[in-house]
């Protein structure tokens with residue numbers, strides 16, 4: 001893995017700087033884990049680093065050290081904009097197009113400061129001066145480890161930084177179910193040597209659901225479930241009323257879409273949720289079936305081959321019809337031909 005001009009970046013960071021670290025809307029474990037890992041790393045050198053995200057993150061991530069300092073643009077636009085406007089350099093983590101961070105992206109685009117992109121999504125936009133982009137990486141957290149390695153500084157990576165990195169790797173790989181490589185397993189071995197208690201991390205990340213979330217999961221797998229086995233496809237549908245009935249908050253639906261893929265017959269799963277004024281689609285697939293293409297071609301979105309997302313401004317009914325309408329042409333990729 002290489003980063004062009006790494007020496008210039010090293011020189012820039014050899015003086016104490018005001019550093020803005022930003023990640024994407026609806027931040028997940030990788031967005032928050034990578035941002036906090038970099039925050040702790042740069043803070044060790046006396047940089048004045050701040051993490052900002054467009055919208056709030058799941059409360060399950062509150063255990064991560066430093067999460068209490070994260071600025072959320074939806075809650076505190078003035079402070080967040082001020083932070084970006086005063087920064088000497090900005091790190092953009094776990095996203096590759098400035099529109100993915102809404103207003104915060106406009107503020108960043110207007111600033112003539114060095115911009116660094118560290119990301120693993122497909123088709124990056126060309127807005128950064130420095131890029132560490134690897135679409136084969138499991139997670140942006142893996143790339144933060146690589147970045148510190150490129151700075152020849154893995155000795156500074158302590159157990160706090162290691163815990164943040166390990167968390168993002170766990171969430172983005174579904175606890176090592178996908179996106180793995182022998183390189184990744186070597187990295188997590190190093191992280192464990194730094195003192196990470198991975199069992200405790202897994203408990204914090206995956207065994208900390210509320211009763212409400214489990215009841216919601218039950219609903220999603222019964223009333224909310226729509227299966228089309230003839231197309232190897234399953235949907236979970238949540239209406240605006242469901243959001244009210246179950247008091248669904250950010251992060252409550254995290255991971256639910258993956259249950260669709262736990263069925264042998266299902267190769268393509270979609271969580272379709274009706275929000276105020278738009279419909280959000282969270283797409284997952286197995287094997288070679290590419291949901292990134294579906295998200296970017298039809299739902300103004302993007303992501304990875306096996307995990308992508310997008311939105312529709314159409315009604316829930318029309319959005320579902322549009323997605324269902326795509327299935328016949330995709331059938332060959334979704335079901336094994338009968339002999």
Ligand code: 5GP
Pocket residue numbers: 024026028100121281282283300301302303304307308309310311
């Ligand atoms: P999730 O379904 O967990 O929200 O997102 C899965 C993947 O797709 C993530 O890597 C996320 O960054 C990406 N993604 C989700 N929603 C969008 C979207 O609206 N636009 C783009 N470009 N990517 C998205």
Ligand code: MN
Pocket residue numbers: 030031094120139140172
């Ligand atoms: Mn990620």
